[in-house]
Amino acid sequence: MTKDIHLYTASTMNGWKPVIFLEEAEVPYDLTHIQFSKKEQKSEWYMKLNPNGRIPTIVDHGNNGFVVFESGAILWYLAEKYQRFLPQDSDTRSQALQWLMFQMSGIGPMMGQAMYFQRIASPQGHHDDYAIERYVGESRRLLEVLNKQLIGKPYILGADYSIVDMAMYPYVRSYYWAKVSVEGLESLQAWMDRLDDRPAIQRALEIPKPFPEFFGKGDIEAAQAANSNRFR
Ligand SMILES: N[C@@H](CCC(=O)N[C@@H](CS)C(=O)NCC(=O)O)C(=O)O
Structure with missing residues (x-):
């Protein structure tokens, strides 16, 4: 079964941020390791998801394939989706x-x-x-x-x-x-x-x-x- 969140990332400072959230929240997710050595972050298919050509990006299949790029915005989106790690007041x-x-x-x-x-x-x-x-x-x-x-x-x-x-x-x-x-x-x-x-x-x-x-x-x-x- 397709998991809601598909994360496109690499092992870098920005790339780890959503991984930390997903591991902390114990949310199932799929992951694609974007290979910088092959310039995958600049490929046509990836830049349709992330116009900035950088990692990370998430696609939420639980929300009609909604795409979120920018690591801070991704953390905020995940916090709201799963109601975790964000104050309420x-x-x-x-x-x-x-x-x-x-x-x-x-x-x-x-x-x-x-x-x-x-x-x-x-x-x-x-x-x-x-x-x-x-x-x-x-x-x-x-x-x-x-x-x-x-x-x-x-x-x-x-x-x-x-x-x-x-x-x-x-x-x-x-x-x-x-x-x-x-x-x-x-x-x-x-x-x-x-x-x-x-x-x-x-x-x-x-x-x-x-x-x-x-x-x-x-x-x-x-x-x-x-x-x-x-x-x-
Ligand atoms: N403001 C962006 C910055 C993303 C960013 O700079 N990602 C770097 C890795 S930390 C990247 O994809 N570098 C590959 C490149 O510059 O082509 C975010 O926070 O998501």
């Missing part, structure tokens, strides 16, 4: 949207560029100290904002784990890959440890395939070379 829901926007427009792009200039551009001979300083500095500033929000709270919105934590975790947890320091950000580090301990998160990080190098483990040099080649 309107003020806290607004706070969820605020922090989700902060992730999507701040943490994601800044840490993404910090990674890009150091892990992709630099090994290809385009080293740019100014860009690196700019993106690493801005990423650190944003992590400090998040650290402040987490003081005295187990999760970003307070007592309850939510889609905001799911959106934030893959990028923040990849601070090593982005070469952004988390020194002194104790509340942020405690939050990372708390999320590391969640079995669903541990399962999700192996789907579609493990990428331990993002978390400072494994053969970093080989991973950097492979990653840089994927974007040539």
Whole structure:
């Protein structure tokens, strides 16, 4: 029987977000691993689903094949569909949207560029100290904002784990890959440890395939070379 949700994704910071939700909610889903090495994300069939030619995307066969792209919008859609991990009262829901926007427009792009200039551009001979300083500095500033929000709270919105934590975790947890320091950000580090301990998160990080190098483990040099080649 066809499952409601078909997820198109890869093992990247944005790609893991819906996997984390689906594993946490224990929702059955089908998955297609989009192969960047074959440029599947730019293929005609895929770009009919995601006009941006990037992962992730979901198709909801339980809702007439409705398509959702953009990882933050996917998390919101899934939270509403399954009534999980999103506060019900309107003020806290607004706070969820605020922090989700902060992730999507701040943490994601800044840490993404910090990674890009150091892990992709630099090994290809385009080293740019100014860009690196700019993106690493801005990423650190944003992590400090998040650290402040987490003081005295187990999760970003307070007592309850939510889609905001799911959106934030893959990028923040990849601070090593982005070469952004988390020194002194104790509340942020405690939050990372708390999320590391969640079995669903541990399962999700192996789907579609493990990428331990993002978390400072494994053969970093080989991973950097492979990653840089994927974007040539
Ligand atoms: N804002 C988008 C960004 C998606 C995105 O940048 N995806 C990356 C992986 S993290 C991708 O598909 N890269 C492949 C490419 O650039 O061709 C989202 O959050 O869904």
